[in-house]
Amino acid sequence: xxNVEQHPSTLSVQEGDSAVxxxxxxxxxxxxxxxxxQELGKRPQLIIDIRSNVGEKKDQRIAVTLNKTAKxxxxxxxxxxxxxxAVYFCAASLTGGFKTIFGAGTRLFxxx
Amino acid sequence: xxxxxxxxxxxxxxxxxxxxLQCAQDMNHNSMYWYRQDPGMGLRLIYYSASEGTxxxxxxxxxxxxxxxxxxxxxxxxxxAAPSQTSVxxxxxxxxxxxxxxxxxxxxxxxxx
Numbered sequence: 001x002x003n004v005e006q007h008p009s010t011l012s013v014q015e016g017d018s019a020v021x022x023x024x025x026x027x028x029x030x031x032x033x034x035x036x037x038q039e040l041g042k043r044p045q046l047i048i049d050i051r052s053n054v055g056e057k058k059d060q061r062i063a064v065t066l067n068k069t070a071k072x073x074x075x076x077x078x079x080x081x082x083x084x085x086a087v088y089f090c091a092a093s094l095t096g097g098f099k100t101i102f103g104a105g106t107r108l109f110x111x112x
Numbered sequence: 113x114x115x116x117x118x119x120x121x122x123x124x125x126x127x128x129x130x131x132x133l134q135c136a137q138d139m140n141h142n143s144m145y146w147y148r149q150d151p152g153m154g155l156r157l158i159y160y161s162a163s164e165g166t167x168x169x170x171x172x173x174x175x176x177x178x179x180x181x182x183x184x185x186x187x188x189x190x191x192x193a194a195p196s197q198t199s200v201x202x203x204x205x206x207x208x209x210x211x212x213x214x215x216x217x218x219x220x221x222x223x224x225x
Contacts, residue, residue: 009152034213043202043216044155089154098143098162099170100214102154 002027004092006103013080014111021106023090024072030092033066033073034100038087047088048075080110114138118203118217125193125224133188133220135203143206144186145170145214146178148199155202161186193224 003026013019025033031052036044050057050064050073057064061080066073077084087107093100116137125131137144142163147155157170161180175197177189186205190197203217 006154032212043218045216046213049213098145098160098168099157101171102156104152104154 002030002092002099002101004090004101004103006090006106008106009104010107010109012109012111015080015082017080019077019080019084019108019110021075021088021090021108022072023074023092023103024070025092025101026071027092027094028068028071030094032093033064034091034093035064035075036089036091036102038089038105040086044089077108080108082110082112084108085110116203116205116215116217118201118220120220121218123220123222125190125222127194127224129193130189130191131193132190133201133203133222134185135187135217136185137203137205137215138184139205139207139215140183141205141207141215142183143208144180145204145206146176146186146188147202147204148172149202149219150199158188158201190222193222195224198222198224 006023034049037047038044050066061078063076087105089105090103091100119134145160146158156172159178161167164183167178179187201220204214206212206214
């Protein structure tokens with residue numbers, strides 16, 4: 001079955017710096033890769049997603065890149081702000097699938 | 113617009129007790145899910161319901177049962193709670209399969225003593 005590994009588990013950056021979180025997946029059939037943000041005590045919420053027919057997607061300060069050959073995808077946050085502090089989860093699933101597999105999460109701290 | 117609503121928000125059970133976690137969505141989504149979240153382990157799928165009338169096991173189904181009562185409601189039952197079931201439980205829904213965004217409820221923090 002699918003396995004998703006996420007690194008690092010904890011990331012601390014200064015406000016204004018960039019943050020990068022990396023994930024690898026095992027099932028080459030996976031074709032949908034969402035990223036969720038979970039603030040302390042809150043529910044996970046989708047922040048960006050990418051499908052396997054696209055190599056990169058950007059939404060303001062957030063971007064995701066996908067390398068299908070290497071089976072890894074990354075989240076990039078530029079000009080980080082204190083409100084970016086949260087736990088970020090990557091995930092992988094495939095069309096018609098109901099078993100999205102999540103990474104273990106990355107706790108991001110943005111220091112003011 | 114409530115989205116996905118779970119009850120209760122907090123619960124403490126004694127080992128061996130039973131309880132049902134309730135979940136309802138008002139977005140007319142076909143698919144609903146139950147996850148558990150444990151420190152350092154991300155979100156793990158317990159059971160899912162692809163559509164009204166169907167349910168299937170996820171990654172960690174042992175010790176749980178589910179009921180898709182109608183299109184809106186999907187409940188999770190613990191028949192005989194164990195300390196290993198101490199966790200935060202999230203219900204989620206999506207329009208169809210998980211190749212689209214999943215919308216999560218606010219979570220239920222369950223402690224089994």
